[in-house]
Amino acid sequence: MMGPVLAACLLIILSTAWISQANEALCKKDGGVCSCNNNKNSVDCSSKRLTAIPSNIPADTKKLELDYNKLSSLLSKAFQSFTKLTFLSLNNNQLLTLPAGVFDELKNLETLWIQQNQLQTLPVGVFDHLVNLDKLYLYQNQLESLPQGIFDKLTKLTILWLNTNKLHSLPEGVFDKLTQLKTLQMTSNQLRSVPNRAFDSLSNIKTLWLQSNPWDCSCNDILYLSKWIREKEGTVNGIESATCVDNKAVLDITEKDAASDCVSPNTTTAIPTSTTTPASVIYDDIHEIKVPQENFQKFLGYQEPDHLPTQPQCLMSISGYLGLMMSLMLTSAAILYVFHFLKKA
Incomplete structure (x- = not known):
């Protein structure tokens, strides 16, 4: 009598696999994509290959981890329901930017991790509503500059990590409001100098890393x-x-060493006219290009259809079709298996 039992188990497994979708699974007591600790109001959605934030995460969640996924963008209202969040981690995703207002409802947030993404810019005012933020980690991104006043509302911030980015300059007064800051990490950027009086307001600073900058x-x-x-x-x-770039310690630099008034690295230089190539020369070069006989169709306007699926799309479609056929075959076999044993019983 074990045959029907095994067949029934097989049917259950196939049904579960058929209806489960990683990005649509909910954080529930009976299982799902995310792991929930209801006693601590903690939700862990790390390492689930998510491309979107799962729906129906409990609104009273205080700690939300979304690390090691495939998030490339966020909706501007992605976190509007999580007003009780105190900890949010988005590490090791593929975020290129942050939408304006994405953190506006997180007035209780104390810790924000956005390390190891691909952030190139930050929207003006994106952190303005995080009035209780204590720790902000932005390291290992692609930031080349910071908006004016980006940290002005973070008056309770004690830790700020900006290291391993591509910052080539800092805006005037960028740290002026961070009077409670104790740790500032700025190593491995492209900083050549800092604005005058940049650190004067950091009255509580205990650790400041500046190495690995030119x-x-x-x-x-x-x-x-x-x-x-x-x-x-x-x-x-x-x-x-x-x-310094010549390995001399910055603290040893004197007025004699730094005597030059240097041009800002953002200053553009006009292209010398003597190096400009005349248009007639460019035309003549193009005119002399020999077109192979087999390419005449393309020069006469023939183009490959643009509606054909790409190779990855074909592979995905084929694999999906094969998976569907395999599931149907297994389901059919299991049903026949059950009927066979019921008939013999």
Whole structure:
């Protein structure tokens, strides 16, 4: 009598596999994509290959982990229901940017991780409603610049990590409101200098990492940083490791060393007219190109149909079709198996 039991189990397994979809599964007590700890109001959706945030995550969630997924974008209202969140982690995804207003309802958020994504820019005011934020991790992205006033509302921030980005400059007064900041990480960027008085408001700073930046110690705008490091040496950890492009310590730079008024790296230079190629020369070069006989159709306007599926799409369609056929075959076999044993019984 074990035959029908095994067949029934097979049917259950096939049915479960058939109806389950990773991005649509809910965080529920009876299982799903996300793991829930109801006692701690914690939801872990990490490493699930998600391309969208699962629906019906409990509204009273306080800790939400979405690490190691395939999130490439977020809706502007993605977190509007999670007003009780105190911890949000989006590490190791594929985010290129953040929509304006995406964090506006998270007024209780204390920790925000967005490390190891592909963020190239940040919207103006994207953090303005995070008035209780204590820790912000933005390292290992592709940020080249920061908007003016991007951190002005984060007056309770104590930890800020900006390292391993592509920052080539900082806006004036970018840290002026961060009077509670204790740790600032800025290693491995493209900073050549910092604005005058950039760190003067950091009255509680204990650790500041500045190494692995191409500090240009031939320009006189490095003098503020050099003087600030000397004054804080022994009270702020990490600052002594900042070195110039010639490996000389920034704190040792004098006015004699940094005597030049350097041109801003954003200044554009006109292209010399002597290097411009005349249009007639370009036309003549194009005119002389020999077109192979077999390519005449393309030059006469023939194009491949643009509606044909790409190779990955074909593979996905074939694999999906084969999976469907396999499931149907297994289901049919299981049903026949059940009928066979019932008939013999």
